[in-house]
Amino acid sequence: MSNSQQKPGWMLIKEHQLRLASFTTISKPIRHVNSLKPLMIPIRRKDGVGCGAKANVHKASETIYPRYGKRPFSQEIKFYKRLFEEKDRCPDIIECFIALPDYIFLSYCCNDNLARRFFNYQERETRRSGCYGKLISVKQYEDPTLIARWIQQLSSALAFIEKLGYNHNDLHPRNCLLDENLNLKLSDFDRATTIGQFLEGHIPPWAIMLSAGPLQNTYGLTSARTEQFALGTFLYTMVYGHEPYEDIHLQEDNPDELRRRFRAMEFPELNRHEIFDGLISACWHNVYPTMALVAYDFKRKTKDIASPPNYRVIDYAKEKRACVAMIQGGLLGPELALSYQPAWQRCLHTVLGKFLFGWKQFVNYISTFP
Incomplete structure (x- = not known):
């Protein structure tokens, strides 16, 4: 795992060029972030397990693989939203733990x-x-x-x-x-x-x-x-x-x-x-x-x-927590890492970002004087 993945997600923000002046307190995950596209998923190339015309697949752990789309998973998101409303589970449908517009975390199938x-x-x-x-x-x-x-x-x-x-x-x-x-x-x-x-x-x-x-x-x-x-x-x-x-x-x-x-x-x-x-x-x-x-x-x-059939029991809550931890650790880039942090950290970064932006503006202003 890369160094960036080992750091908490909030530390990743300081290491990128921040546009924090436009940040506001986030109460739920960001719906769509175009700037994530060039970042892709910062996991090792050897962990790639498949690619297609619409999405690529990486193995993030022994039981979880994220798919990232070349365009938003609009139809798939609608289906999974309906599926999440259902209390019953069908063991013959791939288990989905988290569904975001550009990323979907699924149960890994090794064969x-x-x-x-x-x-x-x-x-x-x-x-x-x-x-x-x-x-x-x-x-x-x-x-x-x-x-x-x-x-x-x-x-x-x-x-x-x-x-x-x-x-x-x-x-x-x-x-x-x-x-x-x-x-x-x-x-x-x-x-x-x-x-x-x-x-x-x-x-x-x-x-x-x-x-x-x-x-x-x-x-x-x-x-x-x-x-x-x-x-x-x-x-x-x-x-x-x-x-x-x-x-x-x-x-x-x-x-x-x-x-x-x-x-x-x-x-x-x-x-x-x-x-x-x-x-x-x-x-x-x-x-x-x-x-x-x-x-x-x-x-x-x-x-x-x-x-x-011989089904493996999947602990849905445990696997979902593991997915959240990966996102918080920077798996999908700094912006989504921040959006999944506790509220106090998001507020801190909002304040810090505005302060840094103001400080930069102030320094630029005084530098215009001889």
Whole structure:
């Protein structure tokens, strides 16, 4: 840990160019601080565990990792605010300890995400750039007992979200993490919306365009219909080791044909596992009116297959205190460190800042005299 992290947050303020003249007593954490962007998170580079188009992830401790966004987590904040209002907890949703506009503190999952796991089971072309290309074959298939457990956990998470009045709207293996006991944890709620909003930013095979009705040529409104369709594609990917029609490279070679097939409900042949195939088909054909019924049916039909989960007990209050201590220690920069200090320290810095500003103005003034 760097020296700046070992010092109390209030000491960090003295070591930066202070604009303390504009500080006022703060009664709650700062909502948004643009000046934090260039500072980023002052933890070691080797602690980075992931990066993406919208956010980067660092490991702050053995149980906590902060995500910092390249733009504010506006949608995710709304979802977590609603989640915090709920007394019950869903063990299949990633635990969030603190949610700020630019930073979110989550429970650490050491076994990466499902997309990486399935990617390692595949053989793909290697392009000249060194990047991986088209699928050649699936070298290994996932254990059905794990697939059954994961689909139970994922459908349970979606049913819980539905109870809150929300849809996830971005079901994909990359958004499902695995903890130390290989339990699935649904994460990444940056596209989560209340039920009944227009579904945007999706393409087959994760969504299907409507062919008739007042919403023709759109993906429709977010609902159990859109969630279960994506869930069917998710289950297909786990069972068959690749996305629908990826084995014939339809997405790369003829994306228009891929869209036509899904719009016409011409789905790939299902012939690998009787129970899983039936669940995939049911989701693709919009059999279930609610996600609660999806979760019930999935659990009922896979109860004899699924390996039993082993959840680690998370002390939410303890982990949240640890997150606050990290912020106070300067993990997210001096301004947020100050905002999380006790009220008397914030008042002290307000007074000190105004005094220093006044003193500087006075020195500048008298220096103008010969």
